[in-house]
Amino acid sequence: MIRFLIVTMLLFLNVAAWSQGKATLNGYLKDGANGEVLIGVSVYIPQLKAGTTTNPYGFYSITVPPGTYDVVYSFIGYNTQTVSIALTGDVSRSIEMGAESTMMQEVEISGERVDANVVGIQMSKNTLNLGQVRKLPALFGEVDILKSVQMLPGVISAGEGTSAFFVRGGGGDQNLILMDEAPIYDASHLGGLVSVFNADVIKDSELYKGGIPARFGGRLSSILExxxxxxxxxxxxxxxxxxxxxxxxxxxxxxxxxxxxxxxxxxxxxxxxxxxxxxxxxxxxxxxxxxxxxxxxxxxxxxxxxxxxxxxxxxxxxxxxxxxxxxxxxxxxxxxxxxxxxxxxxxxxxxxxxxxxxxxxxxxxxxxxxxxxxxxxxxxxxxxxxxxxxxxxxxxxxxxxxxxxxxxxxxxxxxxxxxxxxxxxxxxxxxxxxxxxxxxxxxxxxxxxxxxxxxxxxxxxxxxxxxxxxxxxxxxxxxxxxxxxxxxxxxxxxxxxxxxxxxxxxxxxxxxxxxxxxxxxxxxxxxxxxxxxxxxxxxxxxxxxxxxxxxxxxxxxxxxxxxxxxxxxxxxxxxxxxxxxxxxxxxxxxxxxxxxxxxxxxxxxxxxxxxxxxxxxxxxxxxxxxxxxxxxxxxxxxxxxxxxxxxxxxxxxxxxxxxxxxxxxxxxxxxxxxxxxxxxxxxxxxxxxxxxxxxxxxxxxxxxxxxxxxxxxxxxxxxxxxxxxxxxxxxxxxxxxxxxxxxxxxxxxxxxxxxxxxxxxxxxxxxxxxxxxxxxxxxxxxxxxxxxxxxxx
The missing domain is CATH 2.40.170.20 (TonB-dependent receptor, beta-barrel domain)
Structure with a gap:
């Protein structure tokens, strides 16, 4: 435990020393129509070939040498915005993004950048596109993200009429299901015909099957957030x-x-x-x-x-x-x-x-x-x-x-x-x-x-x-x-x-x-x-x-x-x-x-x-x-x-x-x-x-x-x-x-x-x-x- 704390303190000391002479740009990315924060928006500076993405709370931060840069904000379903920002010091800039003009009547937040499959470090992770989920057939017409989870690779369904699923050889109890960070111990209604998740209120959902980040624990097989x-x-x-x-x-x-x-x-x-x-x-x-x-x-x-x-x-x-x-x-x-x-x-x-x-x-x-x-x-x-x-x-x-x-x-x-x-x-x-x-x-x-x-x-x-x-x-x-x-x-x-x-x-x-x-x-x-x-x-x-x-x-x-x-x-x-x-x-x-x-x-x-x-x-x-x-x-x-x-x-x-x-x-x-x-x-x-x-x-x-x-x-x-x-x-x-x-x-x-x-x-x-x-x-x-x-x- 003491070694753990010492290593953490040393990391902070090194960061503080490195930070001299740098400028930080940060802020939140939101949907311009309703103010909903956007998760996974790409923030990219072409001059430096460097960038980041917004975290699960819509926040981003990027630290670079001082200068004036073009900052590109891009996200699936939204108009890409390019903003010129002079970073002579730390700057806070929140951006409201507008939806693309498409024949779709509303934009669904997908929670990932368009090339995340290749450029992201995370593997064995699936982000559910709720727009696509809503277009698919549903038992009794009730849209259910757990039924969509059962269609993903590496996920096995328990059978017809149940929301239970098994991931990479793990039992149903080895999946940690979280809703707004709170664990759901039984996610089924009517013995599994439909899940507890009302699609009308869901913003984003992700399934981790492997390479699970260290912030998650308590289950063996998967995390459904x-x-x-x-x-x-x-x-x-x-x-x-x-x-x-x-x-x-x-x-x-x-x-x-x-x-x-x-x-x-x-x-x-x-x-x-x-x-x-x-x-x-x-x-x-x-x-x-x-x-x-x-x-x-x-x-x-x-x-x-x-x-x-x-x-x-x-x-x-x-x-x-x-x-x-x-x-x-x-x-x-x-x-x-x-x-x-x-x-x-x-x-x-x-x-x-x-x-x-x-x-x-x-x-x-x-x-x-x-x-x-x-x-x-x-x-x-x-x-x-x-x-x-x-x-x-x-x-x-x-x-x-x-x-x-x-x-x-x-x-x-x-x-x-x-x-x-x-x-x-x-x-x-x-x-x-x-x-x-x-x-x-x-x-x-x-x-x-x-x-x-x-x-x-x-x-x-x-x-x-x-x-x-x-x-x-x-x-x-x-x-x-x-x-x-x-x-x-x-x-x-x-x-x-x-x-x-x-x-x-x-x-x-x-x-x-x-x-x-x-x-x-x-x-x-x-x-x-x-x-x-x-x-x-x-x-x-x-x-x-x-x-x-x-x-x-x-x-x-x-x-x-x-x-x-x-x-x-x-x-x-x-x-x-x-x-x-x-x-x-x-x-x-x-x-x-x-x-x-x-x-x-x-x-x-x-x-x-x-x-x-x-x-x-x-x-x-x-x-x-x-x-x-x-x-x-x-x-x-x-x-x-x-x-x-x-x-x-x-x-x-x-x-x-x-x-x-x-x-x-x-x-x-x-x-x-x-x-x-x-x-x-x-x-x-x-x-x-x-x-x-x-x-x-x-x-x-x-x-x-x-x-x-x-x-x-x-x-x-x-x-x-x-x-x-x-x-x-x-x-x-x-x-x-x-x-x-x-x-x-x-x-x-x-x-x-x-x-x-x-x-x-x-x-x-x-x-x-x-x-x-x-x-x-x-x-x-x-x-x-x-x-x-x-x-x-």
Missing amino acids: VRTIDGNNKNFQVQGGLGTLASRLSVQGPIKQDKASFLLSGRVSNIGAYLKAADVDNGVTFYDLNGKINLKVNDKNRFFISGYLGRDKITFDDGDAGFGWGNATATFRWNHLFNERLFSNTSLIASRFDYSLEINDPAQGFKWTSDLTEVSLKNDLSYFINTNNELTFGYHLTSRRFQPARIVPSSEGSLFKRTEFEKMYALDHALFISNEQRINDQISLEYGVRLSIFQNVGPGKVYWYEDPQAADNPVRSDSSEYNRWETIKAYINLEPRLGVRYALGEDKSIKASYNRMVQNTHQMAAGTVPLPFNNWAPSGPYLKPQVADQVALGYFQNFKDNMYEGSVEVYYKDVNNVTDFADNAEILLNEDLSTEYRQGDSWAYGAEFMINKKKGKLTGMATYTWSKVMRKIDGVNQQRDADGNVYGKTYAAGYDRRNVANIIAAYDYNDKWTFGASFTYSTGRPITLPSGKYELDGYMPNTISERNGYRMPDFHHLDLSVTLNPRKNATRRFKGQWVFSVYNVYSRKNAFTIYTRTKRDDDNHVIGDGTQKEARMIYLFPVLPSVTYNIKF
């Missing part, structure tokens, strides 16, 4: 939509012109009304609420307050039974400019995820609840040293409380008794520092390190066992009581990060990256498809942190003046202490659940191919991924060798899909009609099925010969959409838009899951003596048409 719009600080604006699945309404506008603005947005499902009209006694509903206030105090201080609240509720039998889940987040953010080159973002963040299951019955009624709450304080600083170096460093502190389960009987006569499992607490500290450095015109580097310090803390009671992984029921040998904030178990890990770019010319480059990621929280899931009823647990005496090392190599090239961008990436990932449940684990209401945990090794490797057309009437992307992910954990998938010895056999992870291909396309026929299409194909995922049966006391239990020993059928479907923008929109403030979509055009019966049952005939009668079994497939969606009407004024 979603930022919401700040709110129009020039004019009031209302937009919304009425669709098959949900209705939306957003209002934004200035509190004080050019100084403060607000955003308020809501979305609610329509399914409940349809079910009621059909006289169905089941209730299904979800809602999302997003709010934001931003305030510019002066040129050096800006404050943001944002929040999200979302919930699902599903009831059966006129409300006699049901379950629900939801997320709640709040973020307070302070952007402060210490001087022309030192930028600070300080955030106070709260996040809560909970779920509940309730049965109202006099004899067997109960309510089961569980939750995870965390509060974080983060300080990230950026020091723009010069045109060749940008230093980032900071400190993050997170406190978490895990409540595994609370069970309350619904009546005094219920068979269930009041039970509350022991709460668990944790503190997560992180110090990080990294530098983005341009060595010369060919070589650029991004290198850094993250120091992770994790503490499983009290209050709490820990049971000790003679053999915690005994084949029979483990025997408690002792217990220990821990006071509040007393450390139960601590883990310290260094997480080095490195990215290298070597330019082969103006339009092509080779990139390589290495990163180590550490995850101190574990999702204890018993199934392949993530459900909201999976508990989270901290690392502690019986769970070590999961550690992943990934290396990646890629070739990147753009064609025809950056109209097309292409890439090929290969990777290898090795994971230690990956967590699973033991074979035949007792999970439900088990107060000794820690004895059912098993940890071992996982490894994954693959190749990803992508071609992306970004300009012209026809835009789109084609991707192909080949990958393999395997696991080996003692106590899981146990087999016997020829000598009768028991061992854990290597098995495919439940999300091991070897081949995945995706094609998406949008065609702007004219300013009125846009056509969209998407096609996806993947080989079936592994599944565990019974291989036989045996008789025990008159029962016929199934026998499982191998974990994930079978595969489901291949998965594929085609979706189409048509968007109509009436020409009268161009001449009036009120603008309407129709979106017509058809999901699964050729009505492919894609398996959602497969189960076994007693064999029956077409009339559902049992065949024979009832000992024969058969496999049955459940699929979700045939061909599904939908229509959505959007408004904006």
Whole structure:
């Protein structure tokens, strides 16, 4: 730790010495129409062949020798501006950029420069173009960025009807999903039919699959960072939509012109009304609420307050039974400019995820609840040293409380008794520092390190066992009581990060990256498809942190003046202490659940191919991924060798899909009609099925010969959409838009899951003596048409 601080101080001393005789230009880049800050704008000085880009908060800073220069500001969808600036000293210059005159009715912020695919150091990163996302077909007509994430190379979908995704051999719980810096622990509505992200309020979203910057941590596989719009600080604006699945309404506008603005947005499902009209006694509903206030105090201080609240509720039998889940987040953010080159973002963040299951019955009624709450304080600083170096460093502190389960009987006569499992607490500290450095015109580097310090803390009671992984029921040998904030178990890990770019010319480059990621929280899931009823647990005496090392190599090239961008990436990932449940684990209401945990090794490797057309009437992307992910954990998938010895056999992870291909396309026929299409194909995922049966006391239990020993059928479907923008929109403030979509055009019966049952005939009668079994497939969606009407004024 002392060495870390000394190195940081020396860097600052060297910077201060270098800075003598230099001039700094800084400021913010904004959309001239609504005041929204622009992320990733290119700021370039041709005379020096040097430049920079705006950070995630729209700020830029560039330090150069004094002189008069032409400064070029350029960004996709906006008119390029060239400004002559005399830098005889430090100058602050904020620029408002105007949209290009195109046949598109509005400009979508893309969050990257046009040649970022080649010139950027970062590899294994995808920025979602929301303009293109909105043109594509959507299930039930509801635009969903997580469905678009599932179409990216290196990303595997959990299957139809779920928002879960898996990245480069990692589990669904190994993705850190952030909205305005707050973690979202379950990003799904209706069990995964649609995500919690309302496209009307999203400004920018990025997925990091590898070469992850040192400021991120806490997950092994990916970071999905979603930022919401700040709110129009020039004019009031209302937009919304009425669709098959949900209705939306957003209002934004200035509190004080050019100084403060607000955003308020809501979305609610329509399914409940349809079910009621059909006289169905089941209730299904979800809602999302997003709010934001931003305030510019002066040129050096800006404050943001944002929040999200979302919930699902599903009831059966006129409300006699049901379950629900939801997320709640709040973020307070302070952007402060210490001087022309030192930028600070300080955030106070709260996040809560909970779920509940309730049965109202006099004899067997109960309510089961569980939750995870965390509060974080983060300080990230950026020091723009010069045109060749940008230093980032900071400190993050997170406190978490895990409540595994609370069970309350619904009546005094219920068979269930009041039970509350022991709460668990944790503190997560992180110090990080990294530098983005341009060595010369060919070589650029991004290198850094993250120091992770994790503490499983009290209050709490820990049971000790003679053999915690005994084949029979483990025997408690002792217990220990821990006071509040007393450390139960601590883990310290260094997480080095490195990215290298070597330019082969103006339009092509080779990139390589290495990163180590550490995850101190574990999702204890018993199934392949993530459900909201999976508990989270901290690392502690019986769970070590999961550690992943990934290396990646890629070739990147753009064609025809950056109209097309292409890439090929290969990777290898090795994971230690990956967590699973033991074979035949007792999970439900088990107060000794820690004895059912098993940890071992996982490894994954693959190749990803992508071609992306970004300009012209026809835009789109084609991707192909080949990958393999395997696991080996003692106590899981146990087999016997020829000598009768028991061992854990290597098995495919439940999300091991070897081949995945995706094609998406949008065609702007004219300013009125846009056509969209998407096609996806993947080989079936592994599944565990019974291989036989045996008789025990008159029962016929199934026998499982191998974990994930079978595969489901291949998965594929085609979706189409048509968007109509009436020409009268161009001449009036009120603008309407129709979106017509058809999901699964050729009505492919894609398996959602497969189960076994007693064999029956077409009339559902049992065949024979009832000992024969058969496999049955459940699929979700045939061909599904939908229509959505959007408004904006």
